[in-house]
Amino acid sequence: MKRFKNILYVSEEGVDQASALARAVTLAENNQAELTVIAVVPRIPGSKGTADGVPDSTGLQATLESEQRQRLESLIDPHGQRINIARKVFTGKAFLEIIRAVLRHGYDLVIKPAENPDFLARLFGSDDMHLLRKCPAPVWLMKSQEKSNYSSILAAVDFDPLMAGGEELALNEQIIGLSASLALSDFAVLHLAHAWEAFAEGKMSVWGGDPAAAATYVENERLQHESGLYQLGEWLRNRIGSEAYDYLAPRFHLRKGQARKVITALAGEVQADLVVMGTVARTGIPGLLIGNTAEAILEQVQCSVLALKPAGFVSPVKLVE
Incomplete structure (x- = not known):
C-alpha cells in the first residue's frame, strides 16, 4: 500500500x-x-576577519x-x-x-x-x-x-470508550493502518496495545462500600476498553481484507495501568523494533498519549519510534518569525 x-x-x-x-x-x-x-x-x-588570515x-x-x-x-x-x-x-x-x-x-x-x-x-x-x-x-x-526488516512492531492506541469517535478514532486508525502496512511489508509480528485504568476504583476503595460493586465497576470498565480495542481490530480487517488480516494475525494486548508504564514495559516484552504512537492531541480529547505521558514513553523506549499527529494539527513553528 x-x-x-x-x-x-x-x-x-x-x-x-x-x-x-x-x-x-x-x-x-x-x-x-x-x-x-x-x-x-x-x-x-x-565576526570580522583577523590580520593573520583567519576568515570572517x-x-x-x-x-x-x-x-x-x-x-x-x-x-x-x-x-x-x-x-x-x-x-x-x-x-x-x-x-x-x-x-x-x-x-x-x-x-x-x-x-x-x-x-x-x-x-x-x-x-x-x-x-x-x-x-x-x-x-x-x-x-x-x-x-x-x-x-x-523489523520483526516486531507495537502500535500503541488510547481512547476513552465513552468519547470514542472523531479525531481520536481517526488518529487510532492512522496508527493501526500504518503499523499494519509496515508489518505486512516486513513480515513482522504486529502487536496492538491499549492501556486502561478504572479511574474511580481508588475512590471507591477509600470510601468503602460494597466490594462486589467495586469489582463490577472495574470489570465493566475493562470490558468497555476491550470492546474498543477489538473494534479497532475489526476496522483493520475491513480495511485490508480478511485474507491479509488473517495472515497478519495481530496480537492484542489490553493491560491495566498507566500508559507510560504499560507501553514501555510491553515494548521490551515483545522486543519491539518499532513503536508507532500518537504524540499530540488537541484540547478536549482525554485519554490520548499526549504531553508528559508520550514523552515519558519516548524517554524510556530503546527502539525506533514512528510518531503521528492528529489531523488538523498546526505546528507552532512558522515559516517566518
Whole structure:
C-alpha cells in the first residue's frame, strides 16, 4: 500500500546512519515517492576577519556548508543508481529548519536517525523531542544500526470508550493502518496495545462500600476498553481484507495501568523494533498519549519510534518569525 509521496530524510552527523538511509531509500522505492536528503548546519555568529588570515564568519559559514554538501554526497552515493535523491543543506537551528522544510515543501514523512546523546540513557535528543512535539508530518526516528526488516512492531492506541469517535478514532486508525502496512511489508509480528485504568476504583476503595460493586465497576470498565480495542481490530480487517488480516494475525494486548508504564514495559516484552504512537492531541480529547505521558514513553523506549499527529494539527513553528 502506497502511503507516502514526498519523504524527507534528515542526516544526523556523528551517528552511524547507513542503515537508516538504506531503509528510507527502500521505503521511497516501494511507495514510488520522492526522497530528499537534507543536513542542517548551525549559523556562525557574525565576526570580522583577523590580520593573520583567519576568515570572517561569512567564509567560515560557506566552508561549513560546503563540507556538509560533500558529506551528503558521500552518504547518498551508494544509492544513486536506485532512485533520484534530491539533497539540500540548510543553515540555522536544526528542528526549526526541518519543520520549515516540511511546511514549505509538503513532506508527508520525516525520517531521521535518533541523536542518541551519550549523556542520557534515553535514545532521543533535544532536536528529536522538538520534532516529535511540533512537526506536523509523521516523524520516524530510527536507531543506529537500524534493521532492514523489523520483526516486531507495537502500535500503541488510547481512547476513552465513552468519547470514542472523531479525531481520536481517526488518529487510532492512522496508527493501526500504518503499523499494519509496515508489518505486512516486513513480515513482522504486529502487536496492538491499549492501556486502561478504572479511574474511580481508588475512590471507591477509600470510601468503602460494597466490594462486589467495586469489582463490577472495574470489570465493566475493562470490558468497555476491550470492546474498543477489538473494534479497532475489526476496522483493520475491513480495511485490508480478511485474507491479509488473517495472515497478519495481530496480537492484542489490553493491560491495566498507566500508559507510560504499560507501553514501555510491553515494548521490551515483545522486543519491539518499532513503536508507532500518537504524540499530540488537541484540547478536549482525554485519554490520548499526549504531553508528559508520550514523552515519558519516548524517554524510556530503546527502539525506533514512528510518531503521528492528529489531523488538523498546526505546528507552532512558522515559516517566518
